[in-house]
Amino acid sequence: MEPLAKLKVIEMGQLIAGPFAAKTLADFGADVIKIEPPKVGDALRKWRLLKDGTSVWWQVQSRNKRSLSLDLKQAEAQDIVRTLISEADILIENFRPGTLEGWGLDPERLLELNPKLIILRISGYGQTGPYRDKPGFGVVAEAMGGLRHLTAEPGRVPVRVGVSIGDTLASLHGVIGILLALQERHQSGKGQVIDIALYEAVFNCMESLLPEYSAFGEVRQAGGSALPGIAPSNAYLCADGGYVLVAGNGDSIFKRLMDMIGRNDLASDPALESNDGRVARVAELDQAIGEWAKTMTTDQALELLDSVAVPAGKIYTVADIANDPHYKARGNIETVQMQDGATLDVPGVIPKLSRTPGSIKTLAPNIGENTDAILRGIGLTDDQVASLKARGIAFTQ
Numbered sequence: 001m002e003p004l005a006k007l008k009v010i011e012m013g014q015l016i017a018g019p020f021a022a023k024t025l026a027d028f029g030a031d032v033i034k035i036e037p038p039k040v041g042d043a044l045r046k047w048r049l050l051k052d053g054t055s056v057w058w059q060v061q062s063r064n065k066r067s068l069s070l071d072l073k074q075a076e077a078q079d080i081v082r083t084l085i086s087e088a089d090i091l092i093e094n095f096r097p098g099t100l101e102g103w104g105l106d107p108e109r110l111l112e113l114n115p116k117l118i119i120l121r122i123s124g125y126g127q128t129g130p131y132r133d134k135p136g137f138g139v140v141a142e143a144m145g146g147l148r149h150l151t152a153e154p155g156r157v158p159v160r161v162g163v164s165i166g167d168t169l170a171s172l173h174g175v176i177g178i179l180l181a182l183q184e185r186h187q188s189g190k191g192q193v194i195d196i197a198l199y200e201a202v203f204n205c206m207e208s209l210l211p212e213y214s215a216f217g218e219v220r221q222a223g224g225s226a227l228p229g230i231a232p233s234n235a236y237l238c239a240d241g242g243y244v245l246v247a248g249n250g251d252s253i254f255k256r257l258m259d260m261i262g263r264n265d266l267a268s269d270p271a272l273e274s275n276d277g278r279v280a281r282v283a284e285l286d287q288a289i290g291e292w293a294k295t296m297t298t299d300q301a302l303e304l305l306d307s308v309a310v311p312a313g314k315i316y317t318v319a320d321i322a323n324d325p326h327y328k329a330r331g332n333i334e335t336v337q338m339q340d341g342a343t344l345d346v347p348g349v350i351p352k353l354s355r356t357p358g359s360i361k362t363l364a365p366n367i368g369e370n371t372d373a374i375l376r377g378i379g380l381t382d383d384q385v386a387s388l389k390a391r392g393i394a395f396t397q
Helices: 017-027 075-086 107-113 138-144 165-188 198-203 209-216 251-260 275-280 282-293 298-307 318-322 325-329 371-377 382-390
Strands: 008-011 031-036 065-070 090-093 118-123 193-197 233-237 243-247 312-314 333-337 343-347
Touching: 008 017, 008 075, 017 031, 017 065, 017 090, 017 118, 017 165, 065 075, 065 371, 075 107, 107 118, 118 165, 138 165, 138 198, 165 193, 165 198, 193 198, 233 282, 243 282, 243 298, 251 298, 275 282, 298 312, 371 382
Parallel strands: 008 031, 008 090, 031 065, 090 118, 118 193
Antiparallel strands: 233 243, 243 312, 333 343
16 A cells, blocks of 8 residues: 555645645555646646647556636635535645635645645745745745846856756655644644745755855855866866766765876875865866866766766766666656557655555546546536536636
8 A cells, every 4th residue: 555545645736736735645556636727727737748638647647636626706616616625635726826715625725624645835936034925936936935146157157957846845844734733633632734935945055155154254156067166077178078076075975086087186185085175175176176187978978987886977868768787676767558558757756655555546637537436426417517517606627
């Protein structure tokens, strides 16, 4: 049995943050009912590259879920949600603050209806504070959380991380919050509300950024491919035009690295025995490693670095990922069969549990694919379901 097999989850999120959290729970056995609007469904269905009119991303974000399509502006649809929530363990939503309240689904009422309910609310700025009503997307949160200022070459415009990392970090914090609340519920028997702001999730990962400012007035600046304050750790150009990433910042690792590149003088220099001394001379160290890297191909450099146990790697493209034997050995890539018979490679289930691992059980659903079954499951008759669909309150594609 998967670890979350008995949990019932209602997902009222859209796009990334809420749905990623629900996907993680579904991968480990939770019964996730995704509520999405009629006809158009979740906007993610049309994001990035489409196959037969639907994003292939959809097969990752909504696998293992059931789709219930309702017009939540309608009172009868809101009543259906209340019925579902009365029997649920978890509600996940990532609308702008006030949206649930506008539908008569505010947390206070829902907790009266179901005192054991755990509610995860993800928004740009959180449910409180002066910015709560502002629209917030991950890219803005990444900037507010301090990340965007650091993602640049020194003196150049900060660039965004190439994926929606702010949303994903918020999702993972949300999953942590749900698991904490579930653990506490075992003791109290009560649910609670988890309030996650996108920018807070990013800020929580910013390491020493704030205490350095507090203690020294230090405003950390963009470091490009290096890791400021930790040396040596950088990307170095090789003879074939590729880059090798070298993390030689451990004390003993540094000595092995310097010996291997023929710089015994640096390996034995007492001023470089610890990180603070190496940081003071980081330009000199980067130059020494860079000159060595230029004399060989990326693969040659990696082979030598591996031979002396120096952490190193190359910059992977998705083609590298798809063909890497370690990814395959770890089950990081799984192949699913689409409804048209075509196959699609998707990320496997993470994290890995030894005794109760998660799994991909079903494809991502069509809009409202499970509407009829879900409505019948809460006691509606075939005639009632047909009436809701005829009046546009419920929908099946």
